[in-house]
Amino acid sequence: MVNFDDSIACTHYGKKWLELAQLFRSLSLKVLDDRNTVLSHLDAPLFDQLYMDRSSSCLERTKMYEVLAYGDPNVLLSCPGPSLSGIIVRELGSTEQQDYFFEYVAQHKARTCMAVTEPSKGSDAGNPSSLLSDDFELNAEKWLVGNGHDATIGTMVVRTGTGPYSIGVILLTPETLSHPKVFRQLLPVAGLQGAGLSHLYFDKTPISEEHILGLHRRPLERGMHSVIKTFYRMRPCVCAMALGSAQALLDFAISHISNVKARELHSSLQIEIEAIRNLNYRAALRIDDNILDGAAVSLAKACSTEFVEKVVRIMPKLVGTELFLTDIWLQKTITDIQGYEWMEGSLDMQRLNILAGSI
8 A cells, every 4th residue: 555545635634735634655565765855846736835934833834844844754854955954044043044945945946954952961951052252153063963964054042151041043055064074974763764864073164254043142041942843833733744744644443353342442542543633733822823832732741652553553453463564654653743743842752841841
């Protein structure tokens, strides 16, 4: 099974993105061997809305991400487009910086990256060891950076000093990423290969002062506050990807259900996913209303990742066990699903955010 049934997909999603999602599904196995397979399909209808986007709302992105992840999350993650860097540039960049970034991505159909995680610090964005010196030389080591190996433009969270307001974000230009003092390596992974997780190393790499984002803003506004807001704006999209994969599994199961008990179980799961989808939409709407409700976003993330893993555990009751040995798409999808918890914060971190929001 590769392509999905449009008549079933239409019961969950509007028609706008389904043609592109169908293309993504058709590439779902090819992308495992070649992350660049999507690049030969950039003239497909609506594809330009991915790499030319500079104004979408959180809710619009959330709905789009779910449909396209229903097609295939690996293809979605390997696509060119502003992605997370686009959100932080919209949040922090000057008019000139925004124009430069978005025009470059649109004209070159460029992949982008946002480098946050460090080998020795994990995803502690508030305490990076990466340093931009007073001489504007970047010494940094980042890993698990999506599209980091192939991106031609992006952003990075760095420290610019020792003070409490010394966390900043810099623009990684094509000249920076191609500098001889930059090392980039694609990391081997078992699932979600389309993300292109990479290891990046910068050794006294020169950075222009004009590529520091947010210098026109107060120090408090351009530091961790903006980084946190960016993660809040992206987290519903990760929830949406998990839900898209869960819905794909549930729809896959329909033609294999052979008894009343399995059908009733499937119906209860469908009711549950619709409730979580609405929860995620509500979180995205609050973000769009500039209500930075971290607890609501974390609740949606926790519920969506727990649910998609629950679907994986229940799948043998819906379709039997033989398909787990014979259906390559099913094997791939189940492997991909294990990665969602670690995107935009683990379950434990989300629970802490939920608790903090309830006090």
